[in-house]
Amino acid sequence: MQNDKTLTADDEGKDVVNSDGDKIGRVTNVEHGKAHVDPDPGLADTIRSKLGxxxxxxxxxxxxxxxxxxxxxxxxxxSR
Incomplete structure (x- = not known):
């Protein structure tokens, strides 16, 4: 687990979950430490993001x- 909140290309493809544990999207790209999230990724988007x-x-x-x-x-x- 990362202790800081600095995001990198290694975080691409990770699921984003809310405070209740529900999956709400997937990180498709990280630029300048900011994650770009697809709220409803399809299979092609998921594979692309996992491959970087x-x-x-x-x-x-x-x-x-x-x-x-x-x-x-x-x-x-x-967080909540």
Whole structure:
């Protein structure tokens, strides 16, 4: 688990989960420490992001690091 909230390309492909543990999206790209999240990734998007081929589209949202509670090997957990 990462102790800081600095995101890198290694975080691409991770699931984003809310404070209730529900999956709400997947990180498709990280630029300048900011994660771009697809709120409803399809299979192709998931594979691209896991391979590091992330590509933003008009449906991605930038995740504020202030919203992040913890980062694990597989997920980014949001605070309440």
């Amino acid at each position: 081929w992330g590509d933003d589209d008009e449906e991605d949202y930038v995740l504020n690091t202030s919203s992040i509670e913890t980062v694990t090997d597989d997920e980014i957990h949001l």
